[in-house]
Amino acid sequence: xxxxxxxxxxxxxxxxxxxxxxxxxxxxxxxxxxxxxxxxxxxxxxxxxxxxxxxxxxxxxxxxxxxxxxxxxxxxxxxxxxxxxxxxxxxxxxxxxxxxxxxxxxxxxxxxxxxxxxxxxxxxxxxxxxxxxxxxxxxxxxxxxxxxxxxxxxxxxxxxxxxxxxxxxxxxxxxxxxxxxxxxxxxxxxxxxxxxxxxxxxxxxxxxxxxxxxxxxxxxxxxxxxxxxxxxxxxxxxxxxxxxxxxxxxxxxxxxxxxxxxxxxxxxxxxxxxxxxxxxxxxxxxxxxxxxxxxxxxxxxxxxxxxxxxxxxxxxxxxxxxxxxxxxxxxxxxxxxxxxxxxxxxxxxxxxxxxxxxxxxxxxxxxxxxxxxxxxxxxxxxxxxxxxxxxxxxxxxxxxxxxxxxxxxxxxxxxxxxxxxxxxxxxxxxxxxxxxxxxxxxxxxxxxxxxxxxxxxxxxxxxxxxxxxxxxxxxxxxxxxxxxxxxxxxxxxxxxxxxxxxxxxxxxxxx
Numbered sequence: 001x002x003x004x005x006x007x008x009x010x011x012x013x014x015x016x017x018x019x020x021x022x023x024x025x026x027x028x029x030x031x032x033x034x035x036x037x038x039x040x041x042x043x044x045x046x047x048x049x050x051x052x053x054x055x056x057x058x059x060x061x062x063x064x065x066x067x068x069x070x071x072x073x074x075x076x077x078x079x080x081x082x083x084x085x086x087x088x089x090x091x092x093x094x095x096x097x098x099x100x101x102x103x104x105x106x107x108x109x110x111x112x113x114x115x116x117x118x119x120x121x122x123x124x125x126x127x128x129x130x131x132x133x134x135x136x137x138x139x140x141x142x143x144x145x146x147x148x149x150x151x152x153x154x155x156x157x158x159x160x161x162x163x164x165x166x167x168x169x170x171x172x173x174x175x176x177x178x179x180x181x182x183x184x185x186x187x188x189x190x191x192x193x194x195x196x197x198x199x200x201x202x203x204x205x206x207x208x209x210x211x212x213x214x215x216x217x218x219x220x221x222x223x224x225x226x227x228x229x230x231x232x233x234x235x236x237x238x239x240x241x242x243x244x245x246x247x248x249x250x251x252x253x254x255x256x257x258x259x260x261x262x263x264x265x266x267x268x269x270x271x272x273x274x275x276x277x278x279x280x281x282x283x284x285x286x287x288x289x290x291x292x293x294x295x296x297x298x299x300x301x302x303x304x305x306x307x308x309x310x311x312x313x314x315x316x317x318x319x320x321x322x323x324x325x326x327x328x329x330x331x332x333x334x335x336x337x338x339x340x341x342x343x344x345x346x347x348x349x350x351x352x353x354x355x356x357x358x359x360x361x362x363x364x365x366x367x368x369x370x371x372x373x374x375x376x377x378x379x380x381x382x383x384x385x386x387x388x389x390x391x392x393x394x395x396x397x398x399x400x401x402x403x404x405x406x407x408x409x410x411x412x413x414x415x416x417x418x419x420x421x422x423x424x425x426x427x428x429x430x431x432x433x434x435x436x437x438x439x440x441x442x443x444x445x446x447x448x449x450x451x452x453x454x455x456x457x458x459x460x461x462x463x464x465x466x467x468x469x470x471x472x473x474x475x476x477x478x479x480x481x482x483x484x485x486x487x488x489x490x491x492x493x494x495x496x497x498x499x500x501x502x503x504x505x506x507x508x509x510x511x
Contacts, residue, residue, distance in 0.1 A: 005037025006216050009070070010044045010208060013055035016281035016290065017062050019342075020223060020255045020264070023307050027252060028221045029068040030308070030330040037218070041073035042211060043084045046201045053284050062278040066300045066307075067323060080215040085207050092202035095210050095240060096163045096195055104239040105195060107161045108132075108142040109154055131191035134169045163196040165205075165232065165239075173231035178219075178250035178332045185231040193232055205229065209236045212247060220247045221332075224339075227251045250332050253311045254339040264342045266290070274344040278303070293347075297396030302350040311340045320353055348395050356391050363387035366397035367404075376408060385491045389483045403482075407491055410500050411478025414508055418470060418480035423508050426463045427471030433457035434472075435501045438494045445494045447486035475504035 009025040011017060025041075032039040041063070045051055060075060072078035082088055099105035110118075115132070118140065122130035130136075137144060142164070143151045154161070171187040195206040202210070212220060230249055237246040255264040258272060269276035279292035293303050305321055313336075314321075314329045321329065355363070364383035371378060378386075390404040434457040443449065454472070458465040470480050476488065476497065489497060 003218055004216075005032060005035035005218050006040065007032050007037065007219050007221055008040040008042050008212065008215065008217050010042040010211075010222075011059050012044045012047065012050065013052060013059065014047070014050040015052050015055055015283070016277040016279075016292075017059050018266075019276050019278065019293075019307070019310075022062060022066070022278050023255070023310055024221065024223055024252060025063060026066070026068060026304065026307055027312070027330075027335070029070075030327055031219065031221060031332065032071075033327040034330050038071040038078075039068070040078075040080075040215060040217070041070035041083065042215070043074060043086075044204060044208065045084055045086045046204065046207050048086070048199075048201065058279065058281065065278060065294055066304045085202070085211065088207075088211065089201060091214075092207055092210060093196065093200070096202070096206060099165070099195070099239055100163065102239060103166065104235075105163050105165050106137075106143045107151060107155070108137075108140065108164050108192075108194075109146075109159055109161050110141050114141065132164065133191045134167055134188070137164075137166075137192055160198045162194045162198055164192040164194055165236065167192050167232075167235070173234055175230055175234050175249055177227075177230070178248055179253075179335050180227075180251060180337055183227070183230065187231075187235075190232060205232055205236065209233055209240070209242075213237075213240070213242050213245065217247050219250065221250045221252065224251050224254050250335070253336055255310055256339040256341050258342055258344070260339070260341045263339075268342075272344070274347075297398050298347065298351050299354045299397075302354040303347070305354075306347045306350045309346075310342070311335055320350075352395050355394055355397065358391075360384040360388045360391075363391055363397070363400060367400045370398060370401040371408075378408065382491065385487075389487045389491065393483055406477040406479075406482075407488070410496070410503065411476075413478060414474055414504070415479045418474050419508050422468075422471040422474065422480065424471070424510055426461070427468045427475075428505060428510060429461045430454075430458045430463055430465070430468045431472060431475055431501050431505060433460055435498050438498050438501075441494065445490060445497070447484070447490040450489035451486045475508070476500050 007028040009028050011021055029039045041059075043056060043059070056074070060073075063069065070076065072080065072083065074083040077083060096105060100107070118132070118136060119130040122136070132140065139145075144166070146154075167190045168187050173185050173187055173190075175183050177183050193205050194203050196202055230251070234246070237243050256262065257264050257268050264276070266276055275291050275293045275296050275298075277290055277292045278294060280295045281290045281292065282288070283290075294300070301322070304323060304326075305319075308321065308326050308330075309319070312330070312334050315334055318329075361384060364380060364387050367383050367387055368378070368380070371383075386404050386407045387400050389407075390400050393403060394400050434454050437453045437457055438445070441449075441453075455465055458468065469485070473482065473485050474480055476485070476492070482488070492500070
């Protein structure tokens with residue numbers, strides 16, 4: 001039998017979760033479910049200086065909102081815990097020592113001043129990317145250049161040190177990426193990355209390799225920004241003796257700015273006025289509030305569908321997918337290599353589709369919640385009628401109320417441009433005749449009956465109804481455009497219509 005598929009999403013709790021991170025989590029989840037495997041969440045908090053309070057809970061809440069709950073996590077541990085790297089700290093040094101013993105790593109005692117001096121020397125020598133590598137390490141203070149007794153003395157006396165990987169010279173490192181195919185890098189372009197920091201914590205490079213191996217991770221699906229580090233990780237798997245069980249890599253394309261020029265950032269979102277985080281985020285230090293997709297009115301299923309298409313497509317014309325349908329259709333092979341432009345209008349389109357597909361009963365709950373905030377009460381029946389009329393014109397749940405306020409509050413002001421063009425004696429005659437007809441009926445006003453009566457009123461005055469329809473709408477709603485007018489008439493009822501017509505006749509000046 002083939003090995004069980006196990007993937008992981010491993011964010012750092014350094015702030016809000018970027019939309020690119022949520023997409024990475026989603027693709028991991030879809031792949032795991034498609035393969036009948038497990039989706040793990042691991043918190044990579046080895047950099048304690050960047051830890052932000054509340055970030056862990058934010059990550060959990062974000063994934064909960066879109067419905068991609070991990071099979072194993074700090075909140076739902078399995079057999080491979082702990083699921084926070086800070087709680088796994090004692091084990092990493094064991095593997096670092098193994099690398100030291102095998103000659104694949106070394107102690108480095110360089111101070112920050114000495115490292116800066118090295119960078120300045122290389123910069124002055126016109127080295128484009130100064131690195132601590134197979135050449136420069138021969139001129140630095142480390143266990144490769146210092147006598148063994150001095151190294152021992154430094155270690156015994158507690159001198160600060162880091163452990164660096166010893167990158168080989170003139171070696172080709174290869175990996176077969178599931179998205180990009182074969183990637184080949186010459187070791188001369190790699191630097192001797194720090195594996196263990198002076199505070200005893202591992203860097204990402206060592207910790208994620210050790211954790212992925214011990215947690216049985218079979219596929220590493222992560223952002224393109226980690227592709228330059230992949231050759232280093234391949235070497236670590238080799239040096240730790242885990243080459244045969246090394247996971248397959250898939251590096252996802254970047255999310256690009258709306259114009260396609262560069263990686264999407266928080267600043268771009270602020271500039272163009274769209275969210276970039278799944279949920280609202282308040283910076284615990286500055287107190288700055290950044291809007292999230294949820295609080296901006298996006299439905300989780302719409303956000304999920306939009307997210308899935310940022311770099312992947314099903315290979316056909318379908319665009320609307322439930323989560324189960326995404327699982328069924330998903331494949332790594334359909335992920336593109338090039339970056340994907342972020343189009344907020346497409347996100348809005350998805351929201352509109354999912355909003356319109358909801359039942360009137362569900363949509364009424366959104367409307368009633370907004371009405372409650374303003375201490376307004378309407379019946380469930382009326383709320384359902386209002387949303388039935390408004391949902392085709394709504395992008396967000398809040399639009400049902402914001403755009404449909406005229407269903408509850410009669411207009412006190414009227415669009416001046418429409419009034420100047422359309423309000424005339426013909427409109428006044430038709431509305432006056434219509435009001436008389438309304439007052440005379442005993443039947444419940446329906447959309448069909450309202451249409452019939454309005455047509456009769458216009459015909460009786462010898463006026464074509466089409467010429468005055470915009471003025472009629474203006475009198476009832478205050479504006480010149482909107483949803484089906486006869487449906488509005490039915491919802492308002494005859495008494496409210498008569499009141500609104502009388503107010504309009506008294507307050508709109510005819511041209």
